[in-house]
Amino acid sequence: MEETLTKTNTIIEEIVTGMKSTPKQLPSKYFYDEKGSQLFDEITRLEEYYPTRTERKILESNLEDMADKLGANVELIEPGSGSSEKTRILLDRMDSIKCYVPIDISGDYLFKVADQLREEYPNIDIEPLATDYTRPFELPDTHPDARRIVFFPGSTIGNFKLNTVQRFFSVIADIVGKKGGVLIGVDLKKDIEILEAAYNDSKGITAAFNKNLLIHLNRKIGADFNPDLFEHKALWVEERGRIEMRLYAKTTHQVKIDDHTFTVEKGEYIHTENSHKYTLEEFSGIVSPWFDVQQVWTDTNKLFSVQYLVPRI
Numbered sequence: 001m002e003e004t005l006t007k008t009n010t011i012i013e014e015i016v017t018g019m020k021s022t023p024k025q026l027p028s029k030y031f032y033d034e035k036g037s038q039l040f041d042e043i044t045r046l047e048e049y050y051p052t053r054t055e056r057k058i059l060e061s062n063l064e065d066m067a068d069k070l071g072a073n074v075e076l077i078e079p080g081s082g083s084s085e086k087t088r089i090l091l092d093r094m095d096s097i098k099c100y101v102p103i104d105i106s107g108d109y110l111f112k113v114a115d116q117l118r119e120e121y122p123n124i125d126i127e128p129l130a131t132d133y134t135r136p137f138e139l140p141d142t143h144p145d146a147r148r149i150v151f152f153p154g155s156t157i158g159n160f161k162l163n164t165v166q167r168f169f170s171v172i173a174d175i176v177g178k179k180g181g182v183l184i185g186v187d188l189k190k191d192i193e194i195l196e197a198a199y200n201d202s203k204g205i206t207a208a209f210n211k212n213l214l215i216h217l218n219r220k221i222g223a224d225f226n227p228d229l230f231e232h233k234a235l236w237v238e239e240r241g242r243i244e245m246r247l248y249a250k251t252t253h254q255v256k257i258d259d260h261t262f263t264v265e266k267g268e269y270i271h272t273e274n275s276h277k278y279t280l281e282e283f284s285g286i287v288s289p290w291f292d293v294q295q296v297w298t299d300t301n302k303l304f305s306v307q308y309l310v311p312r313i
């Protein structure tokens with residue numbers, strides 16, 4: 001009980017800090033309650049949203065090559081595993097995977113997915129971990145001899161700011177050790193029209209996903225955001241090399257969070273997510289303090305890449 005209270009207070013602090021900044025911002029990890037995870041799955045099936053189908057195709061077309069790189073006796077660790085849909089492509093075809101550790105902040109959804117996976121893959125040890133992977137966490141120690149491979153698809157790395165990317169790779173380098181590796185999906189720079197359409201879909205699913213952040217926070221910390229008073233918009237910000245998801249206020253109004261009251265002016269926005277896009281050169285520069293890019297697989301249109309990173313020793 002006390003622990004839950006401390007946790008709630010930590011989240012309130014995080015949200016209040018974000019609402020006090022200019023522009024206002026809210027952490028994207030709170031998109032994901034069960035509804036948010038379902039909406040994200042819907043996004044991945046949208047016509048405009050090229051990343052998921054492109055990454056799947058790259059994985060499916062290069063599985064043997066990837067299995068060679070990953071080697072034998074693998075413990076596969078996936079931070080932010082969601083529905084584990086793409087992971088199934090690996091679990092289906094790579095006998096070398098002995099253990100799978102899906103990690104997700106959305107605990108209910110994670111355990112539901114883990115139960116399904118246990119049925120589908122009785123020979124693989126499934127060890128779900130419900131935690132926030134941006135905070136320190138301990139991995140299960142059930143396969144001490146396995147090679148630890150971190151699987152990080154979906155270009156989730158693009159959601160991190162530069163300083164968090166660096167902290168993330170330093171933690172991952174410790175996790176995988178000298179004999180491990182990282183299989184990572186990285187979205188590439190491309191035409192602005194393709195990028196903006198992917199995050200402003202015509203069915204409004206991304207808008208619902210963006211606003212679900214507010215609904216989730218209302219439930220989680222007792223805030224009183226009115227999602228109907230906001231409008232979703234995603235736009236490419238050239239100088240930062242990223243798509244920014246924003247919620248624009250339609251009218252001036254107030255939002256209460258704990259004992260704080262915030263005024264949101266008409267036309268003001270709350271920044272909710274970044275999706276950085278990289279060139280291959282930019283990305284290899286970012287990981288270079290910890291990892292070498294050993295192999296890059298892309299699609300014919302060079303929209304997306306899957307990369308295998310090995311620790312620099």
Ligand SMILES: C[S@@+](CC[C@H](N)C(=O)[O-])C[C@H]1O[C@@H](n2cnc3c(N)ncnc32)[C@H](O)[C@@H]1O
Pocket residue numbers: 028029032037040079080081082083084085086103104105106131132133134152153154155156
């Ligand atoms: C965009 S989905 C990606 C799912 C999957 N890896 C893929 O590529 O299809 C992101 C997932 O990461 C989880 N997530 C986001 N931030 C997280 C955090 N800080 N700690 C743990 N899980 C997180 C969300 O709950 C969600 O299921």
